Amino acid sequence: MTACAIETTAEDDDHDGDRSPGNGWPSGFTITANGAYAARLAGAGDALYAERWTLDGPEPYAVPLPLGQPEERGTQLLPLADGRVLVARxxxxxxxxxxxxxxxxxxTGELQLGAVEAPGSERLVLLPPSPDGICAYAMCVGPETTTLWLVAGGAFGPEQVAEVRGHCSGGVWLDRTGRMLALDRRLGGGPVKTVAVDLERGGEVTPLLQITEESDDRLLLADPESxxxxxxxxxxxxxxxxxxxGVLGSLLPVRFPECLxxxxxxVTxxxxxxxxVxxxxxxxxxxxxxxxxxxxVGVWRPSARRMRQLAAPPGWLAGAGLWTAEGVLRLPYATPGAPCGLASLTVPPEPAPQPVVVVEEPRVCRPVPLQQAPLTDRRPAR
Incomplete structure (x- = not known):
C-alpha cells in the first residue's frame, strides 16, 4: 500500500494550505508507509489525546492513548510500523x-526520547513516515538553514543527520529504504527547487527538479516502484x-494535464x-x-484524459487515504455514530487508449536534472 497524509508535510509560508482535515476534527491524520497504522489527535475542545488506528485487519479500530494531561493542539503525531505513536510537543x-x-x-505507556532545541525564528516539523517504518525524522526550518534530525529509531535519542543550506519545505521519500529524501528548497530570494538529500552520505544534496530557471518547482508525491x-x-x-x-530519471517533459x-x-x-512496477x-x-x-475526491491516471470526481464518505478525514495494489481506494472517516471507519471505493480501470500522435508544444518543460539524482548504484562514502 502507498499512503500519504498531506498534513504531515511542511509547506512554504506562502503555500501553507489547509492543515485541518475538516469535519470539525482537531488535527491531521497520518498513515504509515505500509498502510498498517495511522494516528491523529482526537477528543473535543481542549481535552485532546493521541489516537492510534489499526487499518490492516478485517475492520479498522481505534485505540485511545491518553496521558495524565491533554495534548496541545500543536502536538504532532507520527505512527510507526510496530504500532507505537511518536509524539512531538x-x-x-x-x-x-x-x-x-x-x-x-x-x-498508556510513554517512552521519552529526548528533545531538540529550535530558536524562536525556526520551527520543527515532523517529516512523513519513513518507508522503513522504524525511523522517524524531523526538520528544523530556519530562514537560511534547515537541519534534519533522526528523532526515533536511533541509539542515543535525537541526533542531527544533515544540514541543508536554504529554507526547506515539503518532504517526500524517493526510495523504499528511507535513505533518499526530497525537499523543496529556496535559496535567498530565489525560486523554489526540489533537491535530493542522501541521508547516508551526511546529507549530500543533489539537484532533483528544475523545469525552468525561474519557475517554482515542488515535488508533492513520488512512487519508487513506478x-x-x-x-x-x-x-x-x-x-x-x-x-x-513526470517520471524519475526520464528526459521526457513534465506534463500538466488540463483535466487537473x-x-x-x-487539487492536491x-x-x-x-x-x-x-x-x-x-x-x-x-x-x-x-x-x-x-x-x-478525484481519481486520475496519467494515461487518462479526464479526472473522475467522487463524493467522499461523510466524516472523511480529508487528505488521508491509501490504495491497495488491486486498485481499491480506502478513505478513513469519523462521525459521531462511527468514530473509526474506512470506506472503500473501487475505481474501474480506464479503457486502453487508442494510439495517437502527440505533437509537443515548442515550450519544453523538463524535470532537469532528474536523471542525475543519486537514487541507484550509490555507496556510502568511505
Missing part, C-alpha cells in the same frame, strides 16, 4: 520534546501553480496506487479537491 516556545506512546493494559512523480509548478504559466506529472486544473478549487494528490502511466492517483462547498 513544543515546550517553552523553542524546545521540542519527543516520546513514544503505546497501549499497556488499561493505560517512478511516477507528482509535481506542482508555475512553469507553464508564471505566477499560477499547475499540477503535473479546476476553476475555484484546489495524496496517494498513489502501489504495485505498478515501471508503469507510471498506469498508476491511479487519489486527489483531494477543496472548494467553497467542501472537500471531495
Amino acid at each position: 513544543r515546550v517553552d516556545g523553542r524546545r521540542n520534546t519527543f516520546s513514544l506512546l503505546y497501549p499497556t493494559g488499561p493505560g 517512478s511516477l512523480l507528482l509535481i506542482r509548478s508555475d512553469a507553464p504559466s508564471p505566477g499560477h501553480d499547475r499540477l503535473g506529472w 486544473r479546476l476553476d475555484d478549487a484546489a 494528490p495524496f496517494a498513489v496506487q502501489p504495485g505498478q 515501471l508503469m507510471p502511466e498506469s498508476c491511479a492517483v487519489a486527489l483531494r479537491i477543496d472548494a467553497a462547498a467542501g472537500s471531495w
